[in-house]
Amino acid sequence: MNGDLIVKDLHVSVEGKEILKGLSLGVKKGEIHALMGPNGSGKSTFANTLMGHPKYEVTSGDILWKGESILEKETDERARLGLFMAFQYPVAIPGLTFGSFLRAALNARLAPADPHANGKVPTKKGMPPKEFRELLRKQMKMLKVDDSFATRYLNDGFSGGEKKRAEILQMAVLKPEIAIMDETDSGLDIDALKVVSEGVNALAGPHLGILVITHYNRILNYITPSRVHVMIDGRIVTSGGPELALELETRGYDWVREEVSSR
Amino acid sequence: MTTLSTKTPVIDPTPWTQKALARAKSAREGTWALERRRAAIGTLGTLSLPKRDDELWRRTDFGTLEMWLATLDPFSQPPMARNVDDLPAPVIERLAGEGTRAALLVQRDAGVVLEQTHPTLQSQGVTVCSLDRATREHEALLGPHYGSLLHDDYDWYAALGSSLRQGGAFVHVPKGVKAELPVRLFHWLDGAGRLVAPRSVVVVEAGAEVTMIEEYLSETVEGASLHAGGVEVFVGDGAKVTYAQIQDWGRNVFHYGNTRARLGRDAELQWMQVMVGGRMTKANGYFNLDGTGARAFVNGFMFGDQRQHFHLHTLQRHLQPHTTSDLLIKCCLKDRARSVYQGLIQVAEKAQRTDAYQANRNLLLSDQARADSIPGLEILANDVRCTHGATLGFLDPDHLYYLMARGLPRLEAQRLIVEAFFEPVIERIPLETVRERLRGEIERKID
Numbered sequence: 001m002n003g004d005l006i007v008k009d010l011h012v013s014v015e016g017k018e019i020l021k022g023l024s025l026g027v028k029k030g031e032i033h034a035l036m037g038p039n040g041s042g043k044s045t046f047a048n049t050l051m052g053h054p055k056y057e058v059t060s061g062d063i064l065w066k067g068e069s070i071l072e073k074e075t076d077e078r079a080r081l082g083l084f085m086a087f088q089y090p091v092a093i094p095g096l097t098f099g100s101f102l103r104a105a106l107n108a109r110l111a112p113a114d115p116h117a118n119g120k121v122p123t124k125k126g127m128p129p130k131e132f133r134e135l136l137r138k139q140m141k142m143l144k145v146d147d148s149f150a151t152r153y154l155n156d157g158f159s160g161g162e163k164k165r166a167e168i169l170q171m172a173v174l175k176p177e178i179a180i181m182d183e184t185d186s187g188l189d190i191d192a193l194k195v196v197s198e199g200v201n202a203l204a205g206p207h208l209g210i211l212v213i214t215h216y217n218r219i220l221n222y223i224t225p226s227r228v229h230v231m232i233d234g235r236i237v238t239s240g241g242p243e244l245a246l247e248l249e250t251r252g253y254d255w256v257r258e259e260v261s262s263r
Numbered sequence: 264m265t266t267l268s269t270k271t272p273v274i275d276p277t278p279w280t281q282k283a284l285a286r287a288k289s290a291r292e293g294t295w296a297l298e299r300r301r302a303a304i305g306t307l308g309t310l311s312l313p314k315r316d317d318e319l320w321r322r323t324d325f326g327t328l329e330m331w332l333a334t335l336d337p338f339s340q341p342p343m344a345r346n347v348d349d350l351p352a353p354v355i356e357r358l359a360g361e362g363t364r365a366a367l368l369v370q371r372d373a374g375v376v377l378e379q380t381h382p383t384l385q386s387q388g389v390t391v392c393s394l395d396r397a398t399r400e401h402e403a404l405l406g407p408h409y410g411s412l413l414h415d416d417y418d419w420y421a422a423l424g425s426s427l428r429q430g431g432a433f434v435h436v437p438k439g440v441k442a443e444l445p446v447r448l449f450h451w452l453d454g455a456g457r458l459v460a461p462r463s464v465v466v467v468e469a470g471a472e473v474t475m476i477e478e479y480l481s482e483t484v485e486g487a488s489l490h491a492g493g494v495e496v497f498v499g500d501g502a503k504v505t506y507a508q509i510q511d512w513g514r515n516v517f518h519y520g521n522t523r524a525r526l527g528r529d530a531e532l533q534w535m536q537v538m539v540g541g542r543m544t545k546a547n548g549y550f551n552l553d554g555t556g557a558r559a560f561v562n563g564f565m566f567g568d569q570r571q572h573f574h575l576h577t578l579q580r581h582l583q584p585h586t587t588s589d590l591l592i593k594c595c596l597k598d599r600a601r602s603v604y605q606g607l608i609q610v611a612e613k614a615q616r617t618d619a620y621q622a623n624r625n626l627l628l629s630d631q632a633r634a635d636s637i638p639g640l641e642i643l644a645n646d647v648r649c650t651h652g653a654t655l656g657f658l659d660p661d662h663l664y665y666l667m668a669r670g671l672p673r674l675e676a677q678r679l680i681v682e683a684f685f686e687p688v689i690e691r692i693p694l695e696t697v698r699e700r701l702r703g704e705i706e707r708k709i710d
Contacts, residue, residue, distance in 0.1 A: 084668075095685070095687055101666070123675050
């Protein structure tokens, strides 16, 4: 197993119930992985555990970022390292404009790690407002997002498609090294799916590793993964190339289940 | 059964009131105003300090202040300011270089030290002066208004304020005049041990418009001070008033404040009530919708930390048909801070087609903070739409998680959420420099 993000035999419980039962996976920059699985297989638990959601308790195993465990790191520290998650259900925060939120986040991301700062991260200093507006405008154009996005309240009154595009826009500005797309395709019509996929493809490259988490392979018609993993009941049960996604489309998940139980 | 002990005043205000009367006489206060002062002193003599069985004082105990009361000085009056440069540095800072783009009235302790009417406003016929001056020079305009909404017998502190009255502003905007510049009022306290009782009256005639910004500032010092003031605002038929009142005293100040507004036919009032400073605040805002088609929009916020205590009582009084009131009070508390919001919508029998809305939103940042919300309705008309609601909650962990997942440290995420909570109210406040100042104050309180 190698990669910039390595997950080793991860066991995770929620409120005492084990959801992930020994999951291992490695993602390197420049790669696109697809993690597919039926409902209840633990996909979202996995995504949120990577991001450090306090609800998910890691009982054993490890998550390594460039060789070092990040299990003890808080969510914001992981994000500043370069880990990003596009949320399945982004929250709306009325009163906070998308632009000012994203500028604060970018300044946090750009801030050099300072061991003497006592956990404080300057979010007001960093990129000057004018430069930020230009950067944002450029990225908004690429994602075919209206200029008014910047001054609208964060996800407040956004349509399903707008919310997902807003997630990709944040990813474009924050430039993570590894991005997790948690069910980004859910709730999108075909046009929105195309726009979002184009955005992801435009961002993909040697500096970014992507983990697409999905139930359907619909999004994989637009984003071509280098590796496909199938997750059932808290474990990756089989992995393969892009052809595995096609097989899942035609045959469903049942044959994988049967194959696993007959092992 | 428990017996409520009758609280006797810890102080006898007579020496103060006699001195206040003598000083007013020697300052040649208008005769009519002296009469009102005498009447207020008479009323004060019939009242006692508020007791805990009084519904409006049950949740706010000025006991600590009462211990200090006898030591306070109601007559401290620093020298006049020749111009803006003579003002205390924090006031100059608040003006943010915009002192020349407004009419300016600055009160320091008990006295008004600067009255600066802008030439533009002067040429429009707008009057801005101290209320003391207005008792002499504008009796015909001020006399019928002063005390017509705010009554001396409201409670002991109101009567005390009217008896010791010194300072405050008189603003008059003639019929049809749209004041081109805002009017800014500042209250500043030098040191501790002060008792100030300013009273302001704002008269905006039919079809006229004005924007008012009133700020209360001081440094935090050892020892208590008391502000016992009042503001009466008269919005004429078809007139429009925007009024922002910002209480940002040092932490040693007890703030007692009454605001009263009367709206005429088709009049509009935009009222902003901000409370961030002081040790304890007791504020009562009454809004009389006294003309068909009148509309009052009341927005306010309080942000308390440490052991700050805020008590806001509002009354939306619908006296005529087809009137609208829309009130939103937001409150955020950390540490052991406490707030009380007590709001009442009253609809008179004839006030059909009233549309009244009242909302109180409370956000707690600590489990030791406490917010009480006491809404009420008194509706005598039968064809009305009145809604009220209150919410109380802690920071939403999903919001925190989302912001932290973008690299924002917990405290920073919390700051953005609290700012977002207040922002819809802040953005209604006139002047960007004032808004920025408030955002800065919120940020300082969170850190």
